[in-house]
Amino acid sequence: MTLLKVEHLKKEYRGKFKNNTVTALADVNFEVEAGEFIAIMGESGSGKSTLLNCIATLDKPTTGTIMLNDEDLTNLSDKTLASYRRDHLGFVFQDFNLLDTMSVRDNIYLPLVLAKRTKDKSEKLHRLAEQLGIQDLLNKYPYELSGGQMQRVAIGRALITNPDILLGDEPTGALDSKNAAEILSLFRKYNESNQTILMVTHSALAASCAKRVLFIKDGMVFHQIYRGNRNDQEMLITINDATTNLFGGAM
Amino acid sequence: MLYWKLAWQSIVKNKLEYLPFMLAGTAAVALNLVIQLLIYSKGVQTLRASSSVIELLMFGQVVIGLLSVIFLLYTYSFLNKRKQSEFGLFSILGMQKRDLIKISWRQQLINYMIVTVIGLVTGVLFSKLLLLLFIKLVGGNNFQLNIALGAIIFVMIFFALGFMLLLLSDIWVVWRLKTISLLQASQKGEREPKSHWLLFGLGILLLAWGYYISLTVDSPLKAMTMFFLAVIMVVIATYLLFIVASTIVLKTMKGHTNYYYQTDHFITVSNMLFRMRQNATGLASISLLTTMALVVIVTTVSMLVGQQDYVNKQFPRDIIMTNVANKSISENKVKQAAADNDVALSKMYHMEISNPITGYLTSSGHAMPLSGTAVTRADNLSDFLFMTIQQFNQLTNQHCETLAANEVYAYDRQGTFKNNTIKFLNQSYHVKKHLSKIDGVPSMQASMTHSMIIVIPSKTVTDKIGSAFNDLGENKQSISYTNQLLFDIKGSDKQKDKFLKTFKGEQNITVDSKSETMSVLKSFYGGFFFIGLIFSISFIMATGLIIYYKQISEGRSDKKQFDILQKVGMSHSEVKRTVKSQVVWVFGLPIVVAIAHLCFAMPMMIKILQLFGVTVGPVVYTTMGLTIAGVVLIYFGIYLKTSKTYFKQVARKY
Incomplete structure (x- = not known):
C-alpha cells in the first residue's frame, strides 16, 4: 500500500531581487510504501532538508503534489496544517527541539495535549518510556539529560500520537557514535513493528540501517539503493560506493 | 570615520533596544525642560505666591531630575547584553579596548544629540499647553511663556552629565570584557523554582498585617505614625509574594492534571513558572511604582478638591478679626471703616473662645x-x-x-x-x-x-x-479667652484691600481673609497637584513601556520555543491565545496588585488627609475610579500592542 507519494515536487526560493531565484528542488518523484524505512542522502545544499520540510508541511512547495494517505498536503489550508501535523506526522530533529521549560513527561505529552487527546495518556507514555528506556527520566528536565537521552525523549514525543509517518531530520547528527547507534537501533525496532520512517541524513552509517536509500542531487532523486538481502556491513559499503560515484566522496 | 560608522550602525542594528531608551530619554528631556520653562515663565513669576510656587517647582525638578537619570540608566541596561556581545565580536576581530571606547563615546554623543534635540522640541511644544494648565490650577492670570535660554542650557548640561554616566558604564563593560566568555556563552537551562512555603506564609502575614493596620487605624495621628510601618510591611510582602507565591500558585495549577493538561493552560503555566523567576522582582517593583503613582494622584486630587471645603471650614465668614487681648472688637468701629471704604458687611457675629491648652x-x-x-x-x-x-x-x-x-x-x-x-x-x-x-x-x-x-x-x-x-x-x-468678629464682605478687591489695611496698625487685632488664604492654598495645592499629575502620568506610561519592551525582548528569546511548538503541531490561533494569556499576566498582575494596595491604603490615607483638613468626599472616590480606569486603559492599550508584536515575532509562516 502506498503511504506517501511525491510527484513533480519543485521548490524555488526567491532572492531579494526579483529575477534571482534559487531552485532547491527541481523535480522530485518517489513513493513510500507503508512500513518502509527510507533514508534520503545528499550533499549539503542538495535540497534534502527542503524536501523533508515540504513533506513535514513546514514549507510549501512551489509546484507538485505530496500525497499522504491519498490526501494532498499541498492543498491543506493554513488552519488545518497544524492539526494535520500533530495528528499524522511525528518529528525527530537533529537538535532534539525539546522544550526547556517542561519536564520529560510533559515534553512527551505535548502533542497529545495540543491535539486534546489526553485520554489514557499515561498508559501510552509508560509503554513508550519502557521501550525507549527512559522510565527514570520522566521527571527530569531536558537540560539534565545527555544528547542520546534527549533524542530518545524526542522519539517518544514523535511516536505518542501513533503518526502515519515518522520524519527524521539528521536524527543522529548531534550524537556520538555510541548514542547514534542506539538511536538507529530504536528506529529499526519501531520499523520492524511496522512504523513507517523517513529520515534525511548525510551519514552513510545511519543510512545503512534503512531498507532503502534515496540519493538527491541537483534537486532530483538521482539514484536509489534497496537493501535487499544485504547485511549492514554490505549495505554500508554499497552506500559508500554510491556516494563516491555520485558526489566524488565529498560527503 | 570608521568609528562613527560603526557607532551609527550598531544603533541602527539594535533599534529595538535603542528605541525605548531614546524614548525614555526624550521624554525625560522634555519633562525637565517643561519644569524649567515654568520656573522661568512670566506667568509663574507674577503669581501672588510666586516664591512658594517656584520652590515647589524646584522640588519637582529635583525629583523628576533624579527619576530621569534612574530611568535612563534602567532603559539603557536593556542594551547592555547586546553591547557586550557586539564589543566581544569587535575585540575578536582585533579591536583594542581603546578602540571600543572610541566607538562608545561616539555612540553616546549620537544618542545625546538625538535625545536632546527631539526632547527640547517636544518640551517647548508641550510647555505651552502645560503652562496653561499650571497657571489655571494655581489660580494665576498671566499665561505668558518665554523660552528662556537658561532653561535650555540647564537641561542640556544636566543630560550631558547623564550621558556621561552612561559612557562610564560603557567603559566599565569594556574594561571587564572577556572575549572568551563570549565565545562560551551558551544558553544554560534553568532549574524549576522551588516552593518556599515559609516565605509564602511570611508574605501573607505581612500583607494581612499591613492591610489590617490600615483598616483598623482609628485616629489620624495614629495613621500618620502607622502609615510608614504599614507601607514597609506591604512593600516587603509584595516582593515576597511576587517571588514566592507566583511559584506556589503555578505549581498548584500544575499539580491539578485535569487543569494543567489542557492546551490553553499547558504552555502558559509551564512558561510562567520559569518566567516569574526572572521577572518577579521587576513585576513587584512595577506594582509598587504603579501603586505610588495612584496614591499620588488620589492624594493630590483630594487636596485640590478639598481645599475649598477646608478653607470654608476655617472661615465661616469672609473675614475673621481676632482680638487676642480678650476685649470685644467694636462693631461700630468696623462698620464705620466699612462705610468709609464703600464695602458692605453682612452676617456679622461675635465669638468668644478660649486659647488652647495642651494636656x-x-x-x-x-x-x-x-x-x-x-x-x-x-x-x-x-x-x-x-x-x-x-x-x-x-x-x-x-x-x-x-x-x-x-x-x-x-x-x-x-x-x-x-x-x-x-x-x-x-x-x-x-x-x-x-x-x-x-x-x-x-x-x-x-x-x-x-x-x-x-x-x-x-x-x-x-x-x-x-x-x-x-x-x-x-x-x-x-486659660485666656479671645474675641473674634466674623463677617462677610462685599466690594471690589481694591476697596476690600483698603478696608482691611485700616486695621493693620490696631493693637492686638489680627485680620484673616478667606480669599487671601484661598489664593495661597490654591497656588500650593494646585502646584502640588500639577507636579503629582505629571509625575504619575509619565510614571505609568514609562512602566507600561518598560513592560512592553521587556516582553518584546523576551519574545525574541522565546522564538525558538514557539518554533518547536508549531513544528509539533500548534496552530496559529493557539499560539495567539498562549501569547495573550502569557502577556496578560505580566500586565494584569501589577495593576491588580496596585489597585488592591490602593483600596486598602484608602482608609489610612483618608485619615491622614483629615489631618491636613481635607475631608474625603465622593469627588475623591470618583477621581480614584477614573484614575484606575485610566491606568487600566493605558495598560490595556500597551498590552494589545505587546501581544500583537510578540505574536508576530514568534509565529511561523506555515
Whole structure:
C-alpha cells in the first residue's frame, strides 16, 4: 500500500531581487510504501532538508503534489496544517527541539495535549518510556539529560500520537557514535513493528540501517539503493560506493 | 570615520533596544525642560505666591531630575547584553579596548544629540499647553511663556552629565570584557523554582498585617505614625509574594492534571513558572511604582478638591478679626471703616473662645498637665478649647440649652473621644452630649494634635483649672479667652484691600481673609497637584513601556520555543491565545496588585488627609475610579500592542 507519494515536487526560493531565484528542488518523484524505512542522502545544499520540510508541511512547495494517505498536503489550508501535523506526522530533529521549560513527561505529552487527546495518556507514555528506556527520566528536565537521552525523549514525543509517518531530520547528527547507534537501533525496532520512517541524513552509517536509500542531487532523486538481502556491513559499503560515484566522496 | 560608522550602525542594528531608551530619554528631556520653562515663565513669576510656587517647582525638578537619570540608566541596561556581545565580536576581530571606547563615546554623543534635540522640541511644544494648565490650577492670570535660554542650557548640561554616566558604564563593560566568555556563552537551562512555603506564609502575614493596620487605624495621628510601618510591611510582602507565591500558585495549577493538561493552560503555566523567576522582582517593583503613582494622584486630587471645603471650614465668614487681648472688637468701629471704604458687611457675629491648652488625655478621660514622664506617646497629647454654653447657644441659635455645674458638651474634631466623663485635674464632668459639629466655629489650622472643644456651663470651670496646665517647657498656661468678629464682605478687591489695611496698625487685632488664604492654598495645592499629575502620568506610561519592551525582548528569546511548538503541531490561533494569556499576566498582575494596595491604603490615607483638613468626599472616590480606569486603559492599550508584536515575532509562516 502506498503511504506517501511525491510527484513533480519543485521548490524555488526567491532572492531579494526579483529575477534571482534559487531552485532547491527541481523535480522530485518517489513513493513510500507503508512500513518502509527510507533514508534520503545528499550533499549539503542538495535540497534534502527542503524536501523533508515540504513533506513535514513546514514549507510549501512551489509546484507538485505530496500525497499522504491519498490526501494532498499541498492543498491543506493554513488552519488545518497544524492539526494535520500533530495528528499524522511525528518529528525527530537533529537538535532534539525539546522544550526547556517542561519536564520529560510533559515534553512527551505535548502533542497529545495540543491535539486534546489526553485520554489514557499515561498508559501510552509508560509503554513508550519502557521501550525507549527512559522510565527514570520522566521527571527530569531536558537540560539534565545527555544528547542520546534527549533524542530518545524526542522519539517518544514523535511516536505518542501513533503518526502515519515518522520524519527524521539528521536524527543522529548531534550524537556520538555510541548514542547514534542506539538511536538507529530504536528506529529499526519501531520499523520492524511496522512504523513507517523517513529520515534525511548525510551519514552513510545511519543510512545503512534503512531498507532503502534515496540519493538527491541537483534537486532530483538521482539514484536509489534497496537493501535487499544485504547485511549492514554490505549495505554500508554499497552506500559508500554510491556516494563516491555520485558526489566524488565529498560527503 | 570608521568609528562613527560603526557607532551609527550598531544603533541602527539594535533599534529595538535603542528605541525605548531614546524614548525614555526624550521624554525625560522634555519633562525637565517643561519644569524649567515654568520656573522661568512670566506667568509663574507674577503669581501672588510666586516664591512658594517656584520652590515647589524646584522640588519637582529635583525629583523628576533624579527619576530621569534612574530611568535612563534602567532603559539603557536593556542594551547592555547586546553591547557586550557586539564589543566581544569587535575585540575578536582585533579591536583594542581603546578602540571600543572610541566607538562608545561616539555612540553616546549620537544618542545625546538625538535625545536632546527631539526632547527640547517636544518640551517647548508641550510647555505651552502645560503652562496653561499650571497657571489655571494655581489660580494665576498671566499665561505668558518665554523660552528662556537658561532653561535650555540647564537641561542640556544636566543630560550631558547623564550621558556621561552612561559612557562610564560603557567603559566599565569594556574594561571587564572577556572575549572568551563570549565565545562560551551558551544558553544554560534553568532549574524549576522551588516552593518556599515559609516565605509564602511570611508574605501573607505581612500583607494581612499591613492591610489590617490600615483598616483598623482609628485616629489620624495614629495613621500618620502607622502609615510608614504599614507601607514597609506591604512593600516587603509584595516582593515576597511576587517571588514566592507566583511559584506556589503555578505549581498548584500544575499539580491539578485535569487543569494543567489542557492546551490553553499547558504552555502558559509551564512558561510562567520559569518566567516569574526572572521577572518577579521587576513585576513587584512595577506594582509598587504603579501603586505610588495612584496614591499620588488620589492624594493630590483630594487636596485640590478639598481645599475649598477646608478653607470654608476655617472661615465661616469672609473675614475673621481676632482680638487676642480678650476685649470685644467694636462693631461700630468696623462698620464705620466699612462705610468709609464703600464695602458692605453682612452676617456679622461675635465669638468668644478660649486659647488652647495642651494636656495629656488618658483613655479613661482624665486630662492632666504635661510632665516629662506622662508624655510617652504623641497621640495622647490633646488640645482643649473652652466655650461657654451661652456662646454656644448664640452660635447655634438655640437659646434653651442649659448645662448644670458639672456637665459639659464635648466636641472632638477627630471624633475619637467617646467617654461619658471627662476629668480636669480632680474635677469630673459628665459629658451630657457628644457634639458632631459646632456651627460657626472656625476650624483650626491643620495640625498633628488631637483637639477638642469643651462647652462649659460658665467660666468658673476654666477659672478652676487656672494655670495648672503647663506646656512642655514647664511654662504655665493660663486659660485666656479671645474675641473674634466674623463677617462677610462685599466690594471690589481694591476697596476690600483698603478696608482691611485700616486695621493693620490696631493693637492686638489680627485680620484673616478667606480669599487671601484661598489664593495661597490654591497656588500650593494646585502646584502640588500639577507636579503629582505629571509625575504619575509619565510614571505609568514609562512602566507600561518598560513592560512592553521587556516582553518584546523576551519574545525574541522565546522564538525558538514557539518554533518547536508549531513544528509539533500548534496552530496559529493557539499560539495567539498562549501569547495573550502569557502577556496578560505580566500586565494584569501589577495593576491588580496596585489597585488592591490602593483600596486598602484608602482608609489610612483618608485619615491622614483629615489631618491636613481635607475631608474625603465622593469627588475623591470618583477621581480614584477614573484614575484606575485610566491606568487600566493605558495598560490595556500597551498590552494589545505587546501581544500583537510578540505574536508576530514568534509565529511561523506555515
